[in-house]
Amino acid sequence: MSLAVQFSEYSTSDALRVVDVPPPTPGPGQVRLAVRAAGVNPVDWKILQGWMREQFPLELPAGLGSDVAGVVVAVGEGVTEFGVGDEVLGMSLTPSYAQFTLADTSALVAKPARVPWHVAGGIPSAGGTAWAALDRLKVSEGETVLVHAAAGGVGTFAVQLAVARGARVIGTAGERNHGQLRDFGAVPVTYGEGLVERVRAVAPNGVDAVIDASGRGEIPDSIELAGGPDRVLTLVAFDAAGTGIQIHTGGAGGNGRLALREILDLMEEGRLHVPISRTYGLTEAADALDASRAGHVRGKIVILPQ
Structure with missing residues (x-):
């Protein structure tokens, strides 16, 4: 037994x-x-x-x-x-x-x-989900990505994987987590009222893509910052499907091994923690x-x- x-x-x-x-x-x-x-x-x-x-x-x-x-x-x-x-x-x-x-x-x-x-x-789950979200959004070098709940399980992977792709990352988190986000190569901003203004202060032209791992009402602000819903993806705000954003469930799907191997390679190189x-x-x-x-x-x- x-x-x-x-x-x-x-x-x-x-x-x-x-x-x-x-x-x-x-x-x-x-x-x-x-x-x-x-x-x-x-x-x-x-x-x-x-x-x-x-x-x-x-x-x-x-x-x-x-x-x-x-x-x-x-x-x-x-x-x-x-x-x-x-x-x-x-x-x-x-x-x-x-x-x-x-x-x-x-x-x-x-x-x-x-x-x-x-x-x-x-x-596995958090890393695979973050990898798949970036893949669906087609995040590439030189783009600016906004990650909500950037210090959480999925957010931590999303930030570091996006940085590894050469993207500029802005992450929302409480102030106690700002130091960690800076260590990961992200620009931290505090979530809550006034978010749009705080993000525009560091990204005047808005962002290219958004990953929402928070689900605490950030979708309208995210759509505004991204200039539309097409490249806004949520992992948790399923009630926002009517806004036209992308809804992602199911982790990495059939790309699980590919995602894990990329993550492990970055860890071996000291580029992901x-x-x-x-x-x-x-x-x-x-x-x-x-x-x-x-x-x-x-x-x-x-x-x-x-």
């Missing part, structure tokens, strides 16, 4: 329990991982509370988590790319808030030895989700099951 976090009803984090479950058996093209780190994402607590029932129908009891970094401990039929003992990261097929999970080999990449486990576990807000044990999953839901987190929250 092995341990996993589960819930039997849609509710708050109080519904979470650590239970004994059989280790999952890998099928063709799959591997079983001993989970060393599982990234926490806002979608996790939204699933727990039942907000995502249509997108992610579940049979209860169910678990949480899809970001994973771990060690291959068993391989399914036809697997040749990875073997037992290999260290990998990517997306899991079964819940990753657990000691063991399954993953399709097509959703995994090798973990560089110099990347710590807790950092590796925080990369993954701040970790805090790590939690498996029995502290409720606290991890509560911290994620509270927002204003600097960097990633990660669960360490073993």
Whole structure:
């Protein structure tokens, strides 16, 4: 048997329990991982509370988590790319808030030895989503990009990936995070009333593209600053679809491995860093989700099951 976090009803984090479950058996093209780190994402607590029932129908009891970094401990039929003992990261097929999970080999990449486990576990969803958002917006060298919630999980990746593309980045964040954004090569501005004026003070001609990872009412200002909705993309403000902006869901989609490899290459070159807000044990999953839901987190929250 092995341990996993589960819930039997849609509710708050109080519904979470650590239970004994059989280790999952890998099928063709799959591997079983001993989970060393599982990234926490806002979608996790939204699933727990039942907000995502249509997108992610579940049979209860169910678990949480899809970001994973771990060690291959068993391989399914036809697997040749990875073997037992290999260290990998990517997306899991079964819940990753657990000691063991399954993953399709097509959703995994090798973990560089110099990347710590807790950092590796925080990369897949946030990094892949940021990469995909920049790709959809076709951000290129010399352009100016505005990133809302620039110090959060996705925002941190979006800022650094855009800088790596040669873009000028303006990031909205609370003042306590301005120093970190400057270190990442961005121009920080405070969010809230007067945002348009503050952005125009550093970008008089507005911006070329906007990534909204905040969802706190910035869409009208973003459209004004970008000169229209075409290159404004939100990850969270789904109620703004009628404005003509782009809505992005689904992380990196089929480009997950490409995104992860680019991110890992930039990390190896010292051009991208993954701040970790805090790590939690498996029995502290409720606290991890509560911290994620509270927002204003600097960097990633990660669960360490073993």
